[in-house]
Amino acid sequence: MKQTLPIGRALLIAAIAIVIYILVIFNTPQLDSYFGMAMFFSTPLVFAGVVVWCYILLFLERKQIMAPHLFFRFSIPFLFFSLLFWVCANVGNDPLISAFQQYTFAEYMEYFLDFMKNALLILGSLFFVMATLFTLLVKQEQSIEEIRQA
């Protein structure tokens, strides 16, 4: 069994994902205007990223690295990119959680959960839409070699 994704379908996935992405960033009150604008102007980048990601996913599934299932198609990239953003946001001169503030564990977790809430809204919705559409639109092709071998 071989999966393929025609470029037209990949572009359709990206187009729908972009609509959801814009809806989400305009409805996220936590994003201050500067960050919100940055996210809005990175829309073309996100569009290209979605198309590229569809083919990366296709490649990873062909190589038997990623499981061809909606749950994994959503959760692994979501957690991976959330972790990436989380780590990037907490290194450097102006970390998301400042060092030596003596927060209680509850306060510390509140900051973390606040981050995860935003990540779930933006990255989560994006990857969920992508995973769902990918699952619906990916073409399953039986190769002639497989039938002969069967």
Added chain:
Amino acid sequence: MNVYQKNTILLLVLVACFGLTIGYGYGFKNKIRQPELPAKYLHYQPMDSGLNTPNFELVPVLDGLANEVVFEAPIHVGKGVLIHAKSLEYSKTYRSIYYRMDSTGNLTDSLVYHNEFPSALVHGYLMHKDHYYSWPLNGDTTKQAYLPINSNLKWSGREMLDNFFVLNAKAEASEFIKYDAIWKADDPQYKLGIDQVRFLIKGKWYAFFGAGLYAYRLVEKDDAVLADQLHAHQVLGKGDPNFELAYFHKTSRYLSKPTDWHGIGFVDLIFKHTGNIPTDTLKIKAEMSLQENVHQKTSTVNYTDIKLYGRPALNYSLLTVGNRKYYVIRNKRKSP
């Protein structure tokens, strides 16, 4: 192992990575590594708690936070002190308040101005354009006019100057007003450049007029305003002789500057006595900041907010925090 099992393990690894970053951040980057607060500093009290020693007491007297005003440095008037406060922001209800403290450090009176201001405080008198108040000295709120000496400009030239110098020598205090501050632009006096000089003679203010008198103005250093006796910062224990910083305990790091810390400073406020009374120490604690100098391995404690005012002629000292609160430090033994 099939691809589903591999992906499940990958998911768990990702979740564990989140756990590790939180564990590392909370465990190693959140707590400040410093010794526990030594027991001898536990009994240091915040300034609001009514500190007492056998000889001294520290009493809160004015709270600007409650009235949305900010205080200025105290002014020594007569035997007491005058503290000027003004609204934090310019608005319709802009207020300017004078508080009067007597010779024992008790608040006795206040004078509130709404959208109107005295132009100056000279020798304990609140000066306005056409009148003055002696309220800072005696609590009298009646408007008093400047008694004119030569409003008809009967003298001029040499004669006018001679009279001016006679009065100037006789006066305890004087205030010079330039012509453009008293006359309208279409007044003949404005065109002649007639300045006004106010002389304080035996408790009354007199107005003297003459062209070009403003040039004789002497800028005297106003020594009525009390000067802050603290240096605003010190390397632990080496700074202000009667405001000794005994210890500093960090509470959090500045968000923008990794070398600066918020914290609590523990201060010995020392009062040396004359005669056989031993030295007295008020032990207070207050919020301060610490700046670490990495290259010289020293730390400087900053307490720019805290100011101590006093002078030998006064029976008490005044302590202010951020110009928002005033405390009086009184000697309980000294009878006024």
